[in-house]
Amino acid sequence: MKIIKPSVEFYGAVPTDYEGNLKHIERCGRLCYKSVDKITADSAEGFVKRLVMSDHLAMVEHSSFVSRSLGVAIDHNKLQGSIGKYLNVVAKEVWLYVGGSLTAWYQAARVIRYGTRIQTIPRAVWGVVQRR
Numbered sequence: 001m002k003i004i005k006p007s008v009e010f011y012g013a014v015p016t017d018y019e020g021n022l023k024h025i026e027r028c029g030r031l032c033y034k035s036v037d038k039i040t041a042d043s044a045e046g047f048v049k050r051l052v053m054s055d056h057l058a059m060v061e062h063s064s065f066v067s068r069s070l071g072v073a074i075d076h077n078k079l080q081g082s083i084g085k086y087l088n089v090v091a092k093e094v095w096l097y098v099g100g101s102l103t104a105w106y107q108a109a110r111v112i113r114y115g116t117r118i119q120t121i122p123r124a125v126w127g128v129v130q131r132r
Helices: 018-032 044-053 076-083 102-111 123-129
Strands: 065-070 088-092 095-100
Touching: 018 044, 044 102, 095 102
Parallel strands: none
Antiparallel strands: 065 095, 088 095
16 A cells, blocks of 8 residues: 655635636546546536536535625525525625535525526526536
């Protein structure tokens, strides 16, 4: 048995943009699966979609997506009751902020009836978490 000394490498703060988040998730996943050599300029989204479709959600925990919507038309308490278990829901003035990891968005999307899209799920995130 080969004993490997534990180590850690800090990649910086989690990106706040969609593409940056996907690349960060891909880097974490490919390090875990020892396939870093397969990273290309446009491989991140496909890699993350395959992780989600395979229910390999541990890697997508390394992300953070936040959506801001006008909160006047949304019942904050009802939204908190349905997805608050997975996502952070904060109402501030007229805005409603909903945020969490891609895993949290995926789990919240599974709670919401399929075929129903609510304003607070960012379109780009919905494309990744929605099943075929």
